[in-house]
Amino acid sequence: MKRVLSNKWSIMVFVLPTVLFFTYIVIIPIFKTLWYSLLNEIPAKIGDASHFTGLEHYITMFTPGRRNPFPGAVVNSLLYAALSIFVQLPFSMLIALILANGAKGESMYRNTFFIPVVISSVVVSLLWGRLYKGLLPQIFESLNWEVPKNGFLGNPQTKIWLSFVPSLWQYVGYHMLLMYGALKSIPEDVIEAATVDGASGAKLAFRIQIPMIKPMLKVCLSFSLIGSFKLFDTPWVLLERSNRDLPALSMYVEMFTNHNYSYASAQAIFIVLECLVFTVALNILFRDRDERNLRRRKELT
Amino acid sequence: MKKLLAVVLAVAMLLGMVSIASAEEPVVLKVASIWSAETEANRAPMLKTLAEFEEAHPEIKLEVEWYEANAWKDQGETLALSDSLPDVFYWNAGGVLWNLVSSGDILALNDYLTDDIKDQLIGGALANMTFDGKIYQLPYTNACSCLYCNTELFDKYGVKIPETLDELYAAVEAFKAAGVTPMALGGGDKWPTNMYTDLITLRFVGDEAARACYYKTEGATFMTQDWIDGMAAFKKLIDLGAFPDNAIELTRDESEVPYFNGEIPMYVHGQWFSGSLSAEMQQKVKAVKFPAVGKGYDNQWMGGPAEGFSVAAYTQHPDEAFIACQFLAQHQSDNGFECGAGLPAWKTEVQCGNPVMNQIAQQVAEGDSLLLWGNTALSGADADLIGATVYDVLAGTITPEQWCEDMETIFGK
């Protein structure tokens, strides 16, 4: 059997098509983007005038200036990541804990909370757009509250935060379900033992339940982080035309409105780097804890 | 011998059939058009134009692909990069056209344009489509912007239709005092704001200086008092509360709803807006020239033929493509004007059923000049900039002076 399982030809048949396809469509384009980002402009646009300029675009990207929105865009994407990690995930966790610990109507709530996830994000954006532009101002006026100057989506202070809300809202159910599943798979006896010892509610959650689903938390965190840096759909529909206040939006405008293909490529590479850096950081963070926990357990035994 | 004769006869027949077949093979041209939505004013006339073409030119078959205007802008640019634009396609003129011309994607039509054909165009029709003496597009419509006044509301509140800028400010204040939002504006899409700023600054700067800036000629500059005054005049409109407070988050469509409902009396917009008015509204709305400022530029207009049909440089059938291009442009000009979708770019006897459109046609024919809008004459990042900067002025985040400074950067710092 070993012979069969190590047969070079069959291995190639199984693996090679996928690897080649993947390399051609994903890996090579990324390297091409990287190459383009190091030129002054791509040959398709300016022919022979195209030449190597190294990190020039990356420096331009971060040169402060009234007309350069990119540093602000990066900050906004970090803000979204922070909101996602420190508001959306804890909120999802709270709901997951409540439901996993057996609240009344558990399965009904669980099913309904997931519904926003299956609605198209374009639909979500359009609905929230009508809400921000139509319904919310009317509610505010009837309550005699002041509507932000220029409207919710026009006011420079509020519009970015508000453009985050629809996608944060939409995916609460997604994270909640993942955490719920993980919580439900904690062995019953562990919970019982802890309850007998007097732990309940918050103590049970923080000391026992949350630590035991760390692998799932890691999954949720990485989905969340990567999603934050490439956020595009909802703000594109909600915000004004050619808005550049998020990295993915900026890249899109540079590419298709301004036709600065190399510059846009540099921004694209930056987004990839953001994802890479934070994924690695996440792995390191969780690996340390795992090692520390392993060591601690060894000490106890 | 008989067998040989039979074979020769058979071969001859075959050859004959083949040549007949190929002679009857119509030339197939790929065409890209916008107005994919049923609600587009130009769609019905275009369908009529296409039907007329089928009748007039059975030897040419058009395969039409319909797009939404913004989506086509993006896709067309990307197709150009791989040299795969269709044979004949809709495109804007000015800087947007120059983009494709400079990368060699458009066929120059000079050889096909006989004097006979050129005489059928209105004066100055090809100004925005000619680069270095070569003509790259044929227009199907003339464009211009003006002030649309809902006379019913003006009468109701006893306001005079403004003929000078001061009267405009007075009208704004009068409406505001009566609790009516004076002017419609879709700031979220940015270019509707340019409709206002281009016209206002034109009154202060004059079409020569403005043309120099939008076409980036030697010595042009935004850093003059005239430009600052122009933008300051726009800022005054904002400060007087002429626009809805949330104008900046509205798309053009959203912003026009109150106007259609008879809630907002004034709107500065392109001539196509007259085609969007319902029959009832067409009786109430009066289209007037933008108010005067008194610096001698008051009979100048923004606009000019800025859209048309072009031929791809790498088309396999240039002769047929030109025939199609010219036919589409000329007949769409007639058909569009007839049903009030636009102003004609070709000389025509056709009458329009829309009174508002007729008012505009009449006034613009008496105008001194037509200048292409900044965001169409400029291209790429520059066009984006002139939209972004007026957006910021509307939001109140930059001053008129800063607007001039930011716009000055298009000349390469």
Added chain:
Amino acid sequence: MKKKWTVGKILTQVFLIIWLFLCLFPLYWMFTMSLKDTNEIFGQNPVGLPTKWLWENYASAWGGGGRISNYMVNSVIDTFISLAFTSLLGFMCAYGLMRMKWKGQKVVYTYILMGMMIPMHAALYPLTEILMTLTKTHWALIIPYVAFNIPITILILSGFITNIPFEMEEAACIDGSNIYRTAFTIILPMMVPALITAAIFVFLQVWNELLLASLFTTDSVRTLTVGIKQMSGQYQTDYGSMGAGLVIATLPTLILYMCMSSQVQKSLIAGAVKG
């Protein structure tokens, strides 16, 4: 043991009900919007039930200007073909990576998984170079969708596949079947739960995708997401029909979800836990 209604329990229920309302309100709103006319939506009656139930909005969204029916068909085609290819390629690759023995298994596995960190947008321009000639066909979207979803599929499938004991292959070998037959007739059927899990992840990515869909499609192959976005620009004075279009666009996924909700949830959890 009777469950007592403590303050805590009541507060918890209130909290859950508020969130329930926030989850469902947009659906209710979308539905009522679809039956009103523009004036009601914009001014007089944005939230309440429609005064007149304008069912004709649905007609105009479905046929006429909306062309929702076409776009939906395209979305369905793109999604299903993408799912088919992703599953096939994913399975074969996962099988080769996990069940077979060769040097470099780990390397290739890591190589593919790194791809999860690369968003589609980042490769956008080079993708346009490759795909622009295909925009009249469905392949312009299917190709990138499959390629970028292979990593997550392989991640999920590999997790499952390692739990299948090697005795399966041994038995098959003794029976005399070759490796291909073993893989497809024995292992594949055992992988169905995992395939469903992967399919759900991929479905959520593909069905909703907006950026590539708006760039790489011509009208005949346009998908639902782009169609909906276009609608917002087309229905100048007819927001009711736009609402109807939104409802039509959302209904299939909602119905599908409600029928399969327990399966969807089980798979999602299982996939993420194992992966």
